[in-house]
Amino acid sequence: MRERLREETGRAISAAAEQVFAEKGLHLARMEEIAALAGVSVGTVYNHFEDRQALLAELLESRRKELAQRLDQALAASAHEPFEGQLRGFVMTVFIHFEDHRPFLSIMLEGDQARLAQPSPAMREIRARAETLVRRGLAKKALRQGHVELLPGILWGAVKAVLLHDLRNPGALPVAERASAAVDFFLNGARA
Amino acid sequence: MRERLREETGRAISAAAEQVFAEKGLHLARMEEIAALAGVSVGTVYNHFEDRQALLAELLESRRKELAQRLDQALAASAHEPFEGQLRGFVMTVFIHFEDHRPFLSIMLEGDQARLAQPSPAMREIRARAETLVRRGLAKKALRQGHVELLPGILWGAVKAVLLHDLRNPGALPVAERASAAVDFFLNGARA
Amino acid sequence: MRERLREETGRAISAAAEQVFAEKGLHLARMEEIAALAGVSVGTVYNHFEDRQALLAELLESRRKELAQRLDQALAASAHEPFEGQLRGFVMTVFIHFEDHRPFLSIMLEGDQARLAQPSPAMREIRARAETLVRRGLAKKALRQGHVELLPGILWGAVKAVLLHDLRNPGALPVAERASAAVDFFLNGARA
């Protein structure tokens, strides 16, 4: 009934917002355009979301939650595998998530560094998981000791490098290979 | 004479713009604030720069040119060294440049991904040098073959990981060590 | 039957409107808030009242009518008393009415002067009665002649002074005393 329709509208607005934010960038996305793309009026957008900031926040939050859940599942599922399998599972999960929300990828990467001082909650979420993973790797002596504090960032750097490459050359590399490549570079480096 | 003064003012405006763009973000930086920080009126800013976009463009361009020169010098100076020395020189140059233009770092990292479609000229510049370097490394068989197209990004990912770490923990690592760490991870990976 | 229910709802909406108009002010009162306070949906408010303006108008009108009736009763009941008794009865009636509709008091006092060009019907109603009373007082030579046209306003000014005092110091003065004080000042002035 009503409830259904309302939720449907909310989802339509979220989807439209995701697309417009991604296309126009975090600052050039206009509420009217989001409304138009969602097929509703501005007022309706404001009936569903307090204001522009809240719309963006809820959008990021829902994607963050989704990814966090996926990562937790992956970490839990692979808890007893050898470390390299865990790592591959983790990275693959990230790639799959971005595959599902490709338009939004740009927002997260942008939000990642845009306000460097305070990384977005979404990023902290990923980072926390990466740290968990790194701790496991260190415990299992699968990762070496030097500059341990850099490891999560290095891992994330490798992942982003592959993500960006894929954004600029869409589909050049199948998902599974992307994960392998990122993990490979992270673990073994580029030396011949 | 007059010429001197004019150049001095232009530089003051650029410096102010660099700081304000970095502090407020690419979109929230206001012309008035830049003018105020430079100690001139808005009108004067417009006498020196066509418009807001031109101000940002010239700012990026001047920093880009500076960095490009430094990188070219470093590449040239180390052209006959073993590859690892070249790599360390390259990375160190990047770190030193950002040490000199720390506020600018945020602009670049932001601008890097903000409009993913068009990476900033500065980024392309770095990327082009990184590709040159990678080609040299491949030629010298210092870098391995698989997924060659990812190598510049991976290198840049390692560099950014260290840069971000330094931004969030300023001074935790001396410049020279930063370069070593980034190069080490890029070449050898994180495996124990 | 149905009729009962409908009237009940209408009254609930009026009461809610009275309270919200009083609390938020004539312009900041929102239809949603009135509906919520009445325990119905906005739609229902519109089923009972043409639009916002009509709601306010009918509210004012119903309160006005009620007060007018009370005043007429008081005037009729005291028609043959000495003038001072009539006056006290009149003033007391006003105080009692506002005691019953304290939230409404603010609306009326506000509406009184908000749009000075058109005093509210309620105010005209009171004023008309005050004029009747003043005419009686003059006829009985209980009131003096000078500036006769100011008398209703002066009377009303004394009444409002006491009402406002009571609004700001609720209950400081019992209703009966309020009437006495207002009448006393109106008739005798403040001179020692």
Next chain:
Amino acid sequence: MRERLREETGRAISAAAEQVFAEKGLHLARMEEIAALAGVSVGTVYNHFEDRQALLAELLESRRKELAQRLDQALAASAHEPFEGQLRGFVMTVFIHFEDHRPFLSIMLEGDQARLAQPSPAMREIRARAETLVRRGLAKKALRQGHVELLPGILWGAVKAVLLHDLRNPGALPVAERASAAVDFFLNGARA
């Protein structure tokens, strides 16, 4: 020079705001209309006043200050006169002020009671002066004792009654007579 023009513009905006607020009421006055009446663009209004609320606040504040000064002068000048003279001076000052700002009179009277809980600073200002005067009158035994706390309100009620009468019948009574009438009713009451 510049400074002159700027102040001139500020004054023009204030004057326009005074008129529009008075004509349309506190809530229906639109910034665009104020700007248009002042012969400037909206932006200019915002260059001179933080926002809508600040414009209104500064307007009220400047009028309040003006009146407060006038009242203080009047009170000081008549400090050694007999009480009735002081009273007449006070009331006359109020009438003259409103004569000068007739359009704005409505705003002050409106603001007076609109938010009854918290009388405007302007009103508190007048009230404080009225209290001073009342204290003097009591000290000199020119005012009687009963319900002393009501006296300032009663005085103000008489003044407003005359003001409102004048607003509705403009010019029916010369300023000097208005003061006399108000004082007369306040001191002697309406009894024959």
Next chain:
DNA sequence: CATGAATGAGTTTTCATTCAT
């Protein structure tokens, strides 16, 4: 009849840009 989601005209506010002094 009641409901409450959708509507969209109407306002406030921002800020890059211009130009008279």
Next chain:
DNA sequence: AATGAATGAAAACTCATTCAT
């Protein structure tokens, strides 16, 4: 050439009102 007040297009946001369920 510097100044900074003025400009006004562009956005965000509000809320009375409608109407399909």
